[in-house]
Amino acid sequence: MLSVKNLSASYGHIEALKDVSIEAEKGQIVSIIGSNGAGKTTLLRCISGLIKPTSGTIEFLGEPIPNKPHKVVKKGIIHVPEGRRTFSGLTVKDNLLIGGYLFKGKELEDSLQRNYKLFPILNERKSQFAGTLSGGEQQMLAIARGLMSKPKLMLLDEPSLGLAPIIVNQIFDLIKRIRDTGITILLVEQNARKALSICDKAYVLENGRITLKGTGCELLNSDKVKKAYLGS
Amino acid sequence: MSVQIIINGLALGAVYALIATGFSIIFNVLKFSNFSHGALMTLSAFIGYFVSVGTGLSLFPVILISMLAGGLIDLAGEFVAFRKLTIRNTSSIYYFVSSITLGTLFEGIVTIWVGPNFYNYPRFFKSMVVKFGSLIVSTSDLIMFITSFAILMILMFFIQKTRLGRALRAVSYDRDTASLMGINVYATIQMAFFISGCLAGLAGVFLGINYTLYPQLGNLVVKGFIASVIGGLGSIFGAVVGAILLGLMETLLINFIGSGYAPVFSFLIMLVFLLVRPRGIAGSNVQEKA
Numbered sequence: 001m002l003s004v005k006n007l008s009a010s011y012g013h014i015e016a017l018k019d020v021s022i023e024a025e026k027g028q029i030v031s032i033i034g035s036n037g038a039g040k041t042t043l044l045r046c047i048s049g050l051i052k053p054t055s056g057t058i059e060f061l062g063e064p065i066p067n068k069p070h071k072v073v074k075k076g077i078i079h080v081p082e083g084r085r086t087f088s089g090l091t092v093k094d095n096l097l098i099g100g101y102l103f104k105g106k107e108l109e110d111s112l113q114r115n116y117k118l119f120p121i122l123n124e125r126k127s128q129f130a131g132t133l134s135g136g137e138q139q140m141l142a143i144a145r146g147l148m149s150k151p152k153l154m155l156l157d158e159p160s161l162g163l164a165p166i167i168v169n170q171i172f173d174l175i176k177r178i179r180d181t182g183i184t185i186l187l188v189e190q191n192a193r194k195a196l197s198i199c200d201k202a203y204v205l206e207n208g209r210i211t212l213k214g215t216g217c218e219l220l221n222s223d224k225v226k227k228a229y230l231g232s
Numbered sequence: 233m234s235v236q237i238i239i240n241g242l243a244l245g246a247v248y249a250l251i252a253t254g255f256s257i258i259f260n261v262l263k264f265s266n267f268s269h270g271a272l273m274t275l276s277a278f279i280g281y282f283v284s285v286g287t288g289l290s291l292f293p294v295i296l297i298s299m300l301a302g303g304l305i306d307l308a309g310e311f312v313a314f315r316k317l318t319i320r321n322t323s324s325i326y327y328f329v330s331s332i333t334l335g336t337l338f339e340g341i342v343t344i345w346v347g348p349n350f351y352n353y354p355r356f357f358k359s360m361v362v363k364f365g366s367l368i369v370s371t372s373d374l375i376m377f378i379t380s381f382a383i384l385m386i387l388m389f390f391i392q393k394t395r396l397g398r399a400l401r402a403v404s405y406d407r408d409t410a411s412l413m414g415i416n417v418y419a420t421i422q423m424a425f426f427i428s429g430c431l432a433g434l435a436g437v438f439l440g441i442n443y444t445l446y447p448q449l450g451n452l453v454v455k456g457f458i459a460s461v462i463g464g465l466g467s468i469f470g471a472v473v474g475a476i477l478l479g480l481m482e483t484l485l486i487n488f489i490g491s492g493y494a495p496v497f498s499f500l501i502m503l504v505f506l507l508v509r510p511r512g513i514a515g516s517n518v519q520e521k522a
Binding site: 048049050068069070073074078079081085087088089090094097098099101102104108145149 | 395398399401402405406408409410411412413414415416417
């Protein structure tokens with residue numbers, strides 16, 4: 001479904017990604033783990049069109065992806081950015097409606113109601129400013145806002161960042177539920193144990209290169225991953 | 233007498249509100265004060281003037297033409313002066329310089345075109361005043377107030393309730409994230425400039441009717457700027473409230489202390505606001521939560 005081949009990207013003279021190739025099939029959760037500055041976010045920003053790669057190809061459903069972020073969204077790829085990035089001064093409802101920007105009228109309203117059902121807390125708080133929600137609620141809002149565009153592929157950047165463990169569990173349950181509705185998920189995480197335990201396939205990104213790949217189980221049991229990312 | 237002063241002030245305030253709103257929309261989207269706004273008002277007001285002299289059209293078609301001219305010229309201005317800066321994501325000082333340059337260009341065009349003379353719009357109304365019982369209101373004040381108010385209402389509805397209005401607010405908050413939601417950021421910025429230009433055209437015609445038309449008419453943009461500082465830079469609602477207050481205050485001051493000293497107080501009040509409440513009346517309190 002998503003196929004990234006030999007992708008390189010750089011900021012000025014600093015190479016952030018070197019020859020990265022990853023694949024994701026429909027209905028999978030694919031995790032990418034790695035430490036700070038490994039290039040995880042850069043990879044997602046390349047896929048969603050915010051950064052132009054210096055070389056390599058990104059294909060989605062057999063076609064190369066368009067070069068502008070708003071056109072990428074139309075193809076069915078949604079990027080839920082790191083740090084949630086909700087529109088803090090707008091209401092929860094407006095945040096969701098902006099997420100459904102591609103739709104109008106009844107289709108938009110249906111999408112909104114479906115997400116209210118999926119996230120009752122957001123329905124309760126729909127007229128509150130997004131900036132007044134708790135961290136966990138904001139993360140849910142960011143994910144719900146992403147779902148409003150009815151994506152085929154969701155790119156999730158560090159959804160567990162800065163959240164309490166119990167909320168982190170809720171978020172990961174939510175990710176599984178989204179996968180079960182048929183949406184493919186590309187998950188970027190520092191919380192390696194969690195990310196590996198829910199995924200179908202995983203890659204380890206180090207200094208801009210893919211150094212390991214395998215199923216979640218394989219990587220959880222790999223000595224190298226254990227030592228570097230699981231702390232045991 | 234005093235009711236008439238208030239109506240006078242409301243009409244003036246409504247025109248200031250048009251200026252302040254046009255100013256605020258661009259400030260919101262690109263985070264800089266667009267100093268070409270004043271000269272654009274003059275330019276589009278003169279286009280309206282020559283159309284009305286040439287064709288004898290009545291007020292509302294002239295307003296429409298001026299608004300359209302303002303919108304289209306602002307679109308061109310955005311492309312020439314600001315597009316590159318937006319693509320490169322430069323700091324707002326470059327926008328600032330670029331907008332002053334663009335304003336000088338507009339003002340230069342007008343001066344070359346019409347010379348340094350003063351012009352008067354043709355008389356658009358059959359009678360200069362409208363009587364409500366014992367109350368006498370000037371027709372131009374009444375039309376200025378009603379038209380500005382209606383346009384501002386439509387604009388508020390557009391920004392708050394429509395899909396494109398939401399896109400405009402999203403781009404104002406966070407350009408990158410807006411683009412990740414499928415919003416075409418550059419098209420939205422163009423829309424903002426078009427709306428702002430239309431407001432400049434409307435305000436220009438009204439200022440021209442209220443005073444006279446001359447190449448430096450656009451300097452009155454300062455009033456719009458003061459209004460947005462009082463109201464809270466970036467808040468459109470605040471800009472409207474600030475503008476109405478400013479208009480009322482000026483009219484009252486002109487009546488009580490004369491037109492010589494009135495502008496001094498406008499600036500004094502702005503300075504007081506900057507000292508005491510720099511956020512302005514409507515300054516937003518929402519804070520980012522980590």
